[in-house]
Amino acid sequence: MRAFFAIVKLTIRNAIRSHIFQLLLGLLLICVFAIPNVVTAGDGSAAEFIRISLLYSSSAVATVLALSSIWLGCYVMNNDIESYQLHMVITKPVSRPKIWLAKWCGVVLIHLVLLLFAGTVIYGIVLAQFYRRDFSPEDRARVENEVLVGRRVFWPDRPDIETLAREALRAKVARLEAEGQRVDTTPQAQEKMLSDMRKEILSAWSSVPPETEMTWVFSGLPQELTRPLYLRYRMYIDKVATEGQRMTRGLWRLGIPQPEPETAANVFEQNRDRGYRLNVYNLSLYPEQLMSGEFHEKTLSPEWKMVGPDGKVRLAYVNFDELGGTQYFQPQDGPKLLLRVCGFAENYYRGLLVIALELMILAGLGCAAGGVLTLPTAIFVVISYLLFGSFASFMAETTFFGNAADYIGYYVGKLLLLVVIPVQQFGVTDLLAGGELVEFSLIGRLFFAYFVLRALPLFLVGIYLYRRREMGLVVRK
Numbered sequence: 001m002r003a004f005f006a007i008v009k010l011t012i013r014n015a016i017r018s019h020i021f022q023l024l025l026g027l028l029l030i031c032v033f034a035i036p037n038v039v040t041a042g043d044g045s046a047a048e049f050i051r052i053s054l055l056y057s058s059s060a061v062a063t064v065l066a067l068s069s070i071w072l073g074c075y076v077m078n079n080d081i082e083s084y085q086l087h088m089v090i091t092k093p094v095s096r097p098k099i100w101l102a103k104w105c106g107v108v109l110i111h112l113v114l115l116l117f118a119g120t121v122i123y124g125i126v127l128a129q130f131y132r133r134d135f136s137p138e139d140r141a142r143v144e145n146e147v148l149v150g151r152r153v154f155w156p157d158r159p160d161i162e163t164l165a166r167e168a169l170r171a172k173v174a175r176l177e178a179e180g181q182r183v184d185t186t187p188q189a190q191e192k193m194l195s196d197m198r199k200e201i202l203s204a205w206s207s208v209p210p211e212t213e214m215t216w217v218f219s220g221l222p223q224e225l226t227r228p229l230y231l232r233y234r235m236y237i238d239k240v241a242t243e244g245q246r247m248t249r250g251l252w253r254l255g256i257p258q259p260e261p262e263t264a265a266n267v268f269e270q271n272r273d274r275g276y277r278l279n280v281y282n283l284s285l286y287p288e289q290l291m292s293g294e295f296h297e298k299t300l301s302p303e304w305k306m307v308g309p310d311g312k313v314r315l316a317y318v319n320f321d322e323l324g325g326t327q328y329f330q331p332q333d334g335p336k337l338l339l340r341v342c343g344f345a346e347n348y349y350r351g352l353l354v355i356a357l358e359l360m361i362l363a364g365l366g367c368a369a370g371g372v373l374t375l376p377t378a379i380f381v382v383i384s385y386l387l388f389g390s391f392a393s394f395m396a397e398t399t400f401f402g403n404a405a406d407y408i409g410y411y412v413g414k415l416l417l418l419v420v421i422p423v424q425q426f427g428v429t430d431l432l433a434g435g436e437l438v439e440f441s442l443i444g445r446l447f448f449a450y451f452v453l454r455a456l457p458l459f460l461v462g463i464y465l466y467r468r469r470e471m472g473l474v475v476r477k
């Protein structure tokens with residue numbers, strides 16, 4: 001292991017001497033110290049200040065470190081080959097796979113230290129700026145309760161859109177054929193009809209017409225709540241757009257489960273709970289006036305005993321818009337229930353752990369390419385691979401199919417996602433800025449799906465090609 005740690009130490013030393021790394025290090029310091037101190041909130045609120053500070057600072061640091069990981073991974077592998085240093089190292093009793101792993105560990109180690117340093121400084125500066133600024137006590141308390149926390153998110157049970165769309169499409173085709181109309185049965189036409197049906201069902205599920213009620217069921221909640229639940233939501237009026245929103249009215253209703261005891265047959269038998277019924281209570285005396293297009297939160301006290309024996313909470317919303325407009329709830333905007341699990345510090349460092357996983361993958365990809373290609377080619381290949389991941393994710397999420405090219409792009413994107421790594425999956429800044437918990441299960445899924453299943457095979461291929469590379473053919477011109 002002495003040789004292994006010696007190579008790690010030498011890799012770190014060579015990395016620090018790299019002029020490109022020094023440039024990226026300077027950019028990192030600017031991002032760490034400048035951005036949190038110069039950022040201003042868009043609407044002047046404390047919540048917007050925290051959100052923008054974390055979003056800009058963390059995103060900038062993650063981007064700079066990602067570029068640095070790719071550069072150093074390619075550089076440390078290629079430089080030793082091009083400068084003939086590796087020719088002398090491989091004459092000693094140390095295998096090339098050990099050299100590869102030591103260099104990867106060196107690149108990862110230096111970036112993990114930089115990430116920990118940058119993340120800690122940003123954390124301290126953002127909090128110091130937050131408590132130094134003249135925010136109102138109500139605004140400050142709201143941020144401490146809604147943003148500077150780690151809250152587990154519970155989403156409502158969503159219908160099986162695909163199954164409902166296919167059943168509705170079959171019923172529609174049967175009705176049209178019964179009426180004597182000709183139905184286009186080509187695959188493209190059928191897929192277009194199915195896509196339109198999905199949109200209709202999703203629109204009906206997310207819209208609340210005036211004077212009507214929409215119900216949501218949340219599953220998986222702990223029955224014995226000791227902390228409040230928070231209902232977070234954003235609705236739109238008349239159209240799903242940021243502009244043209246106005247004041248509207250709505251009323252939330254909560255179902256409180258009440259047990260229904262079964263009458264005992266005699267005095268020696270105890271009453272048994274046969275089930276429960278829901279008593280529905282309004283969360284306000286009158287329909288509340290709300291600004292559409294903005295997020296709102298309501299506190300649900302644990303004393304209300306709202307979680308049923310099946311671990312479910314049932315909420316309903318009634319549209320009381322005075323102008324008779326339809327209200328829309330986007331799936332990504334809620335409603336959702338949040339339960340505090342930890343403080344902001346623990347949640348913040350969980351987010352840094354996700355970024356660290358991303359840096360480990362990028363450093364490995366850089367080492368795998370740098371060990372077999374020239375430096376410019378290796379950087380180009382790694383960045384192209386990551387861009388393919390971003391494009392594939394975009395193509396696979398499309399819902400509009402106008403012609404054959406749209407179908408080809410959709411299925412090509414699906415196939416590419418089996419082998420590429422979309423780096424946007426590692427973005428957790430929005431979760432931190434919204435006070436949502438970065439779950440360990442999320443970190444585990446990212447590790448297994450992208451490090452084990454996608455990155456590790458590429459690492460092994462890179463090690464194999466690096467081991468098989470003929471150093472005698474490397475001639476510097």
